[in-house]
Amino acid sequence: MNTLVFLIPIALLLGAVWLGAFMWSLKSGQYDDLEGAAWRILNDDDKPLPPPDKDDRSRKS
Amino acid sequence: MTVCCPAPGTDIPVVPLTGDEARHWITSAGPGRSRIEFIVPEANCVACIGGIEPSLNALPGVVSARVNLTAQRVAVVWQDGAAEPQQFMQTLADLGYTARPFDPRENGVLSEQEEGKALLRALAVAGFAAGNIMLLSVSVWAGADGATRDLFHWISALIALPAVMYAGRPFFSSALAALRHGRVNMDVPISLGVLLATVMSLYETLHHAEHAFFDAAVTLLFFLLAGRTLDHMMRAKARSAISNLTLLMPQAATIVENGMARIVPAAALKQDMTLLVAVGERLAADGVVVQGVSELDRSVVTGESVPELVQPGTEVQSGTMNLSAPLTVRITAAGQDTFIAELMSLMAVAEQSQSHYVQLADRLARHYAPTVHTVAGATLLGWLAYSHNWHTALMNAIAVLIITCPCALGLAVPAVQVVATGLLFRRGIMVKDGAVLEKLSLVDTVVFDKTGTLTLGQPVLLDGRDVAPRAMALAAGLAQHSRHPLSRAVLRAATEAGIAPAAVSAMQEMPGCGLEAQVEGKTVRLGNRLWCGLGEAPDAPGMEFALTENGALIHIFSFEDELRPGAAAAVSRLKAADLRVVLLSGDRPAAVARLAGLLGIDDYHARQTPQDKLARVAALQAEGRKVLMVGDGINDAPALAAGFTSMAPASASDVGRVAADTVFLGHSLLAVSDARALAVKAQKTVKTNFLLALVYNALAVPIAVLGFVTPLIAAVAMSTSSILVVANALLLGWRAPLSIPLPAAPRPPVGHKPEDDSMMPLNAPPQAAE
Structure with missing residues (x-):
């Protein structure tokens, strides 16, 4: 019985945190473009690598 | 990065986006910032994100540019004064995309989005409540009693009351609306069951009773909302895909005023104005030709496949496309008086005369709700006569309403529709x-x-393979300068056969006759038989071209409208x-x-x-x-x-x-x-679903009437019936009677050939009948 005093609030709190997170993500438009989100990860938008400096070359040789 | 899918109609006039007109589409995005959205029908692959976003972001003043692949739209936010929306359209056009500004209010897209979000929020709340209450309920069923049981019931009540009030709104409002019109729909018994279960459980909790039905009320809402949300998402997706097809049709037109040409919105056209119609443009108003001889493609308007010759004095209708030479047209009717507007009013009348179709589910609800309420009433009276105890009688009557709350019936239709429309949508x-x-x-x-x-x-050349390469090269050489549908067909056939068009000079297009040009010092003509000096062909006028060199026949090209x-x-x-x-x-x-x-x-x-x-x-x-x-x-x-x-x-x-x-x-x-x-198959599934739900009721109602229903029995019975119904709907996808294959690659690969037509089927912009 004593453990319930802690466990029930914890369970409810975790649920409430999830609910809050979901509401926030919905409001910020994260579910507006599910199609695009799936493809964006494949987009090759990396910035070009910085020119290798001397350290790199010395290590290679 | 290459453009993934080049605009098919680069000849489509760009709608000017300046001044007051643009205000219509611009919304505020925080202090000093504005936001505009464009519909970009070709933005349908990952390469488009990489092509569009960096280019727009590089413009001075642009805060953010984001492509939405689902809706095929681009949203741009910029600092006020630092950029003009016209620039964005220009940038998109330079990249090869046709764009048109998007008004979220159009076609009710905005309200549809809001409705979808509201459903999702309600679903989340119901899910949260259902999970937590079920946790507590399982403990009660497992044997918690006394103070612990009361505590659990109280916590359940605290979660359930606000959750039902919030998540139940879509059902309550729909039920109210139906009742107000003197009708009954499925939402009436649903709302009644949920509300009664909540109120009765609250009463029982207050009196330290053994049974509370909070879990039933909330889980029911959760299941039904899941079905409804999926249903809504599916339809919103289909509708947005359709509304994106609306292209930049004649929204703007060129008029001549005091000897000066001016571009005006199509809505501003008035009678007696003089309209200039360029080649490839659609007429924005009805009128009479005053100058120029050309051919009009009237297929969209009349269904006629052969272009019609027009000359000064000919009446022309809005919506037809000018094919061979510029025309000057005096407007006889614009706006509400045009041929198209006339058809629209015919359409409106036809729509009104349609009798309102009542869906099967609503027809069923008309019988279901009164039956259920009669059974509940009979239970109340029966128990009152038997036990002379108001409390017992009322509890059993309410239990009947809870157990008959049409969860499975409510899911029977949406579950099938989501599966069926999804199967169709993917094709x-x-x-x-x-x-x-x-x-x-x-x-x-x-x-x-x-x-x-x-x-x-769209006409195609018959027996294209049998044509001598030289004839084909000559014909293609002439045809490449013409917009005539038959010329286009010749050019396509030549490209398919891998024959390069011959070099021609002094090209002339004679509307209604054909094309004439000089090739290697000889006069070559491609056109109808009469004009080429061969006499009129008896049948299929207009569906053939003769090719002559200095008056001597080389070949006759026959065409047919491709099946x-x-x-x-x-x-x-x-x-x-x-x-x-x-x-x-x-x-x-x-x-x-x-x-x-x-x-x-x-x-x-x-x-x-x-x-x-x-x-x-x-x-x-x-x-x-x-x-x-x-x-x-x-x-x-x-x-x-x-x-x-x-x-x-x-x-x-x-x-x-x-x-x-x-x-x-x-x-x-x-x-x-x-x-x-x-x-047909989906409708069969709907009917078996109804049958399943009714069988469930036939089994569950006697238990409720006799007063044996506990929350555990209610939960098990309701979930089982719902799962059965959903599983039955999912079976629809198995051996579905569909012969159109799924598109092999739903998205074009990154950086594919720009001129590739093979990826056109899905998400393709409409091909104007040209």
Whole structure:
């Protein structure tokens, strides 16, 4: 019985945190473009690598 | 990065986006920032994100540019004064994308989005509540009693009350609306069951009783909301895909005023203005030609496949496309008085005369709700007579209402519709509304339009392979400078055969006759027989070109309006399913008869005006037939609206697409027979679902009436019936009667060839009938 005093609030709190997170993500438009989100990860938008400096070359040789 | 899918019609006039006109589309995005959205129909692959976003972000003043692949839109936020929306459109145009500003209020997209979000929020709240209450309920069922049970019931009540109030709103408001109109729909028993379960449980909790039904009320809402949200998402997706097809049709026009040409919005056109119509442009108003000789493509308007010769004095109609030479037109009617507007009003009348169709679920609800309420009332009276205890009698009566709360019935239809419309959507068939599937399954007559529906509305060269390479090269050389549909067909055939067009000089286009040019010092003509000095051909006027060199015949090119792929198969399947197939066309009798013979359609009518088509469809319906109208043109729109239900290809005119209930994106006409076959199967599944739900009620109600229902029994019974119904709906995808294959690669690979046509079917912009 004593453990319930802690466990029930914890369970409810975790649920409430999830609910809050979901509401926030919905409001910020994260579910507006599910199609695009799936493809964006494949987009090759990396910035070009910085020119290798001397350290790199010395290590290679 | 290469443009993934170049704009098909670079000749489409760009709508000017300056001054007051632009205000319409711009919204505020925080202090000092503005936001605008563009519809970019070609933005359909990952390469587009990489192409569009960096280019727009590089513009000075742009805060953010984001592509939405689902809706095919681009949203740009910029610092006020630092950039102009016109620049964004220019940048998109430079990249090869056609863009048009998007007004979120149009077609109710905004309210639809809001509705979807509200449903999702309600679903999340119901899910949260259902999870936590079930946790507590399981403890109670497992044997918690005394103070612990009371505590658990109280916590459940604390969660359930606000959750039911919030998550139940979609059902309560719909039930209220129905009751206010003196009708009963499925939401009435649902709302009643949920509310009674909550109130009764609260009363029981107050009196330290053993049973509380909070879990039943909340789980019920959760299941039903899940079904409803999926249903909404599916339909919103289809509708947004259709509304994106609306391109930059004649929204702007060029007029001549005091010797100066000026671009004005189409809405500002008035009678007696002088309109300049460039080659490739569609007329924005009705009028009379005052200057110029050209040919007009009237296929979208009349269904006629052969271009019509126009000269000063000829009356021309809005929506037709100018093919060979610039025209000057004096406007005789604009805006509300044009030919198109006239058809629109015909359409509105046809729509109004449609009797309101009541869906099967609502018809069932009309019988279901009174029956259930009678049983509950009888239970109350029976127990009162038997035990003389108000509390027991009331509790048992309410238990009957809870256990009969139509969870499975509420899911029976949406679950099937989500699966069925999803199957169709992936094959490029967009169903606008849930009731459409039901209507499709009841159809017993299919009426087809010819040009653009049974055919592609695009002539192709017959026996292209038999033409001598030299003849083909000469013809292609002349044809490449013309917009005439037959010239285009010659050029396509030459490209397919890998023959390079010959170099020509002194090219001249004689509207209504053909093309003339100098090749290696000789006069070469490509045109009709009469003009080429061969005499008029007796049949198929206009569907052939003669090629002559210094008056000597080299070759006769014959063309035919290409049959839409799958047309024959679709027609034979529809006939095999005992449907009556009718062909109504605005084209010449010879062309219609030939096509009807080819497809095996016995019932055909040529030279049909829009009014004739409407009258024929109305007559068929008056006979008690349920007509599926399949058409694409402006001339089909009234008939589309009058039909019991209707379909249009994506290449249809804007008006046609709006009028149709279902739009298919691919080329294949098998979409029609597939949609019909799946609708029939879906309707069968709906009926077995109803049967399952009713069997469940038949078993559960006696238990409730006798007073044996506990929350545990209620939870198990309700969940089982819901799961059964959903599983049955999912079976629909198994051996679905669909013959259109899924697109092999739904998205084009990154950086594919710009001129690749193979990826056109899905998400393709409409191909104007040119």
